[in-house]
Amino acid sequence: MIRTLLAQVGTADYNREGNKQQPIFQTLQGIVDQLYGIAPSHYTIKHSTGVGSLPLGLWVAILDPDVTSSPTRGVYVVFLFNTERTQVSLSLNQGVTVAPALARERKMTAKQLLRNEAQAVRDLLDADTQGLATKLILGAGDLVSKYEAGNIYARTWELSDLPSDEAIAEEVRRFLDLYTEAVEAKKEALTEELVELPEPESDPAPKVQLREFKPKDDADYRVHIRSTVQKRKRSHETLVGRLGTWASPRGFEPNTRQVHPRDLVLHQQQGPDCLVEVKVFPAGKPHLGLRECIGQLLEYRHFLADPDTILVAALSEYPGPAYVEFLTTLEIATIWPTGPRSWQGCEHARALGLVD
Numbered sequence: 001m002i003r004t005l006l007a008q009v010g011t012a013d014y015n016r017e018g019n020k021q022q023p024i025f026q027t028l029q030g031i032v033d034q035l036y037g038i039a040p041s042h043y044t045i046k047h048s049t050g051v052g053s054l055p056l057g058l059w060v061a062i063l064d065p066d067v068t069s070s071p072t073r074g075v076y077v078v079f080l081f082n083t084e085r086t087q088v089s090l091s092l093n094q095g096v097t098v099a100p101a102l103a104r105e106r107k108m109t110a111k112q113l114l115r116n117e118a119q120a121v122r123d124l125l126d127a128d129t130q131g132l133a134t135k136l137i138l139g140a141g142d143l144v145s146k147y148e149a150g151n152i153y154a155r156t157w158e159l160s161d162l163p164s165d166e167a168i169a170e171e172v173r174r175f176l177d178l179y180t181e182a183v184e185a186k187k188e189a190l191t192e193e194l195v196e197l198p199e200p201e202s203d204p205a206p207k208v209q210l211r212e213f214k215p216k217d218d219a220d221y222r223v224h225i226r227s228t229v230q231k232r233k234r235s236h237e238t239l240v241g242r243l244g245t246w247a248s249p250r251g252f253e254p255n256t257r258q259v260h261p262r263d264l265v266l267h268q269q270q271g272p273d274c275l276v277e278v279k280v281f282p283a284g285k286p287h288l289g290l291r292e293c294i295g296q297l298l299e300y301r302h303f304l305a306d307p308d309t310i311l312v313a314a315l316s317e318y319p320g321p322a323y324v325e326f327l328t329t330l331e332i333a334t335i336w337p338t339g340p341r342s343w344q345g346c347e348h349a350r351a352l353g354l355v356d
Contacts, residue, residue, distance in 0.1 A: 001030075001034055001165060002031060002034040002035070002038075002165055002168055002169070003162045003163070003164060003165045003168055005027055005030045005031045005034065006031065006079070006088055006159060006162055006168070007159050007160070007162055008027045009024060009027055009028065009031075009058060009081055009085060009088070009159070010081075010085045010086060010088075010159035010160070011159075012024040012027055014058075014085070015054075016053065016054045016055075016056065017054075018054070020049055020050075020054070024058070025047070025049065028047035028048065028058065028060055029047060031047065031060045031079065032045045032046070032047050032060060035060065035062060035172065036339050036340060037339070038169050038172050038173065039062050039172070039176060040064075040176070040316060040317050041316065041317060041336070041337040041338060041339060041340070042065065042235045042238060042239055042280055042316045042317075042337065043062055043063060043064055043065065043235075044062075044063045044065050044069065045060065045061065045062050045063070046060070046061050046063065046071065047059065047060045047061070048060075055143075056083055056139075056141045056143065056144060057080060057081060057082070057083055057138055057139070057141065057143065057144040057147065058081040058085070059071070059078050059079060059080050059081065059147075060078065060079040061076050061077070061078040061079075062076060062077040062078065062172075062176070062179075063076045064076070064179065064180075064183070064235070065234040065235040065238060066234055066235050066280070067183050068095060069234065070095070071095055072095045072096070072097035072098065073095035073097065073098045074094070074095050075092070075093070075094055075095075075121075075152075075179065075182055075183055076092075076093060076094075076095070076179070077090070077091070077092055077093075077172070077175045077176060077179050078090075078091050078093050079091075080093070080136070080138060080147055080154075081138075081159075082137070082138045082139050083138060083139030083140060083141060083144060084139060085159065086158065086159055086160070087156055087157065087158055087159060088156070088157055088159055088162075089136055089138070089151075089154045089155065089156040089157075090154065090155045090156075090171055090172065090175055091136060091147075091151050091152075091153070091154040091155075092151070092152040092153045092154070092175055092178055092179060092182055093147060093150045093151050093152065093154075094114055094117060094118065094150035094152070095150075096110065096114060096143065096146035096147060096149075096150050099113050099114050099146065099150075110146060110149075111145065111146060111149040112149075114146060114149040114150040115149050117150075118134070118149070118150060118151060118152045121152050121182050122134065122152060122153070125178070125181055125182060126181070127177070127178050127181050129153055129178070131155070132153040132154060132155055133153065133154050133155070133156065134151065134152075134153060134154075135148075135151070136148045136151040136154045136156075152182060153175075153178065155171055155175075235280045235316065236263075236278055236280050239278050239280065239314060239316060239337065240256065240263055240264050240278050242337065242340070242341070243264065243276065243278065243314050243335075243343070244256070244264060244266075246341075246342075246343050247266050247354060250353050250354065251268065251269070251353060252266040252267065252268060252274065252353075252354075253266070253267040253268075253269075254266055254267075255267055261300070262275060262276075262277070262300050262304065262305075263276055263277055263278045263314075264276040264278065264314075265305075266312070266354075272306065272308045272309055272310055273305065273306070273309050273310070274309070274310045274311075274312050274333075274352065274354070275297065275300055275301055275305055275309045275310065275311055275312065276312040276313075276314050277293050277296050277297050277300075277311075277312070277313055277314065278314045278315075278316075279292070279293045279313065279314070279315050279316065280316040281315065281316050281317060290313075290315075290319065290323060293313050293315075294313075294327070294330065294332065297311040297312075297313065297332060298311075310333065310352065311330075311331065311332045311333065312332070312333045312334075312335065312349070312352075312354065313327055313332050313333070313334050313335070314335050314336070315334065315335070315336045316336070316337070317336055317337075318336045318344070319334070319336070324346050327346070328346055328347075328348055331348075332348075333345065333346060333348040333349040333352055333354065334346045334348070334349060335349045335354055335355060343355050
């Protein structure tokens with residue numbers, strides 16, 4: 001399906017003087033929907049719509065919300081169509097909108113800055129990049145040329161000769177793994193003063209009130225738990241919000257107020273509360289943090305809740321049957337998102353009514 005949609009971008013009519021109701025934008029949205037089935041479900045996926053005028057170069061971007069909330073900044077994976085719409089490149093790229101201001105401070109062009117940062121990341125990566133290109137050719141245009149300069153690695157296909165759906169999906173997964181490594185490489189480059197990253201977006205934690213479901217802002221913020229400091233991520237608060245919205249019409253009253261340090265409590269009119277711990281894992285590595293999740297649930301129930309409180313682990317992705325079984329033996333219900341608006345879970349979670 002994604003193969004067909006990518007090809008349709010090349011054959012569809014596109015008028016830059018027209019409006020955003022053109023069918024080509026529906027095709028781009030179809031690619032977004034397909035990628036939600038490939039990328040980690042807490043990732044954000046967006047397609048080009050233009051600001052003011054319609055874009056010369058069309059794209060579909062995959063964003064880790066803990067890295068960036070917009071393709072104008074940070075590092076992300078993106079499908080970039082050349083201006084003639086004869087080729088599409090899957091690229092590990094950088095936000096280009098913030099580059100000019102930083103480049104002026106360094107007395108260089110934005111393209112020079114982007115090339116320098118891309119090379120700094122390549123020098124620090126320890127990943128298999130065989131078959132990937134460092135040079136990207138997309139066509140004429142100032143913004144398009146910045147995408148070319150911001151490319152770290154790319155894989156390009158002719159739209160008339162695309163690989164199979166599974167081959168494209170496998171390449172997307174490869175780039176997402178590379179994405180994870182590149183983010184760590186950029187952090188290392190920052191400490192070595194090889195590149196400069198924008199400050200993370202942040203908002204203070206909201207005031208404590210009575211029982212209420214009001215997820216915290218997606219922006220990073222810091223909270224104090226007993227003498228320690230924890231940094232909560234955008235994706236964490238996004239999942240809390242999505243779960244509360246999902247659970248509410250299923251007979252639960254989501255509560256995020258006066259429950260700190262617990263992530264979420266789901267109250268029921270009849271039956272015990274559900275104490276929920278939300279964990280976001282790096283792509284493809286759900287085991288990281290599971291021990292912490294289990295420990296927190298058991299500790300919070302022992303010290304902060306009734307003994308009959310139901311424990312729920314809300315994970316950012318499916319952890320696999322072995323871990324689901326393990327959590328079940330501990331009487332912990334497991335749920336995970338399957339898209340931006342849906343959740344699945346174990347039999348225990350189904351029996352509770354948390355999933356269908």
